[in-house]
Amino acid sequence: MTAYQQPLPPAAELEDSVLLQMYYQMLRARRLDERMWVLHRQGKVAFHISGIGQEGTQIGAAFALRKGYDWVYPYYRDISLVLTLGMTPRMLMLGLFGKKEAVSSGGRQMPEHFSYRPSKLVTISSPVGTQIAQAPGTAFASKIKGSDEVTVVCFGEGTTSQGDFHEGLNWASIHKLPVIFLCQNNQYAISEPMSVEMAVKSVADRAKGYNMVGVKVDGNDVLAVYDVMREAVARARKGEGPTLVEGFTYRPVPHSSDDDDRTYRSREEVESWKKKDPILRFEKLLYERKLLDDAKKTEIEAGIMDEVNDATDYAMRAPYPAAEECLYPVYGPLP
């Protein structure tokens, strides 16, 4: 049995350097995501699905985990989460272009179906929600192995209408499995607002039906998410069972590069949420605490743009898979 990890400090006691790391991770994911949109609009890549606006929830969650030790099922918007847990801008760009060197699948898989074995990131399925029932399976394995690793599974609120959500949460709670169900509630399932998706006001309310702890948190407040996740992780590590966490946020961009969100929501609504951007909010806090000023911010931005440019150039130059590789690897190796 692995020794229980020391619980992480609460947000109020986090060191300045950690807070600045959080900021850097949020901003880097944002700038990389923005570049991906540009590349799509330039016709250089086929598809992009974005995590813009959800950095607060994802970074708050990522910092509550032990990188490379805990299992994570990221969903397709989790750019900030996977970058924080060990994937690099180059890796994501290679995936976006479908290049041979892309770590998730060598160009087989859609770009935002992240998987990366060293970071224990497990790929999702395009039919949403199947991972919600798989994650308790991973947590079940951890329990059998006697490991105190935890499993985090991410999904949007729209996905909670799928049967897998019910089956996964029910099972996890019966067996008190070390799994955290992280719902990133961005209020839209493609075009459908929450009122069309569910009759409850909050996804977290559904935890009651499974005798599970359910917590709704402001997903645009990175530190609030961190605190909620920190407690959920501690509970899971101690064998006290699963938690349903709902990070309430907003998707200020279309569902994907194929979507036009003007057909189903007003520009006023989108603009009002852009004012609540999680990065702007955290930046304000860092300015207030004198951890950040204009000069420092410019320096961080410049470093990030170097990384984004490097990743773009590298991925554009990288070779595609060879045509002959097409049938590899449909099956595993022979025994």
Next chain:
Amino acid sequence: MFMQNNQVNDENMREISFAEAIREALAEEMRRDPTVYIMGEDVAEAGTPFKVLLGLVDEFGTERVVDTPISEAGFSAIGVGSAMTGMRPVIDIMFGDFLPLAMEQIVNRAAKIHYMSGGKLRVPIVFRTTLGAGRRSAAQHSQSLHAWFSHIPGLKVAIPSTPYDAKGLWKTAIRDDSPVIFFEDKMMYSLKGLVPDEEYTIPFGLADIKRSGKDITLVATSSMVQVALDAAKKLEEIGLSAEVVDPRTTWPLDKKTLIASAKKTGRVIVIDEGYEQYGVTAELAAVIAEGAFYYLDAPVRRFGAMDVPVPFSPVLEDQTIPSAEQIVEAAKDLCAV
């Protein structure tokens, strides 16, 4: 009226897209029959991701163009339940790859209820969905899974290849008292074709000869019909006359037309975008071999999608779909030229 072939001389024809033909068929049937309704994800304001249903909610309201939560198994069941009790639902499964989520309702329920109730209960439902690769959408947004449903007694499967066929088959699908799985090639929505102004339907189980020929038969379905027509054009340039036959429904299947064409030309290539292993091409080749064996000058050749999860990278994906060039080479080989 029933029309078998595209009658391009008809003066009452207009040129519309594949998507418009589908939208027209649905709108006309919804006006004609108040029990017809559409249900699925993003069908209302968004008009589906491919915008095929755009505007229907404005005419018929959200009571008949119903947005559902993401819950394919659930709303398929709601469709089956309402169909048994007098409605004619069109259940929209956004991508054919999501059909596995609804499999219990389609295969074990919709397909079997009529038989299991001794004909007392009917399930006049249509599952509307897509097939086809080439859109850089990888393994779970690109599959052509129509073979699965063609395998199940109790289901009918429509796979149109032109705006004309799409409209006529859609109207038949809605009026049919049995469950129908309706596959639309997602790459074909902007394809234009002539469609008459007046009302028409196309019966299921009636193949269409898209092009007449005498040297070789190309049997092609859905997305592969344009590929076969392209190959036929190339073959003509080298003096080979290819006949292109489109079954239009994989079940019921117009065996007669396939066999007759095979007997006429003596050489056959079957092309379908489903996986090749155990696929639609295997069934069609077997039907032709059984029915026309003594008339064939060569074994039936078949082309399906490569037996691999559809890859994302363009270099890889393009190889997995049968091409006109491959068909031309195979045809030259069969005709020994």
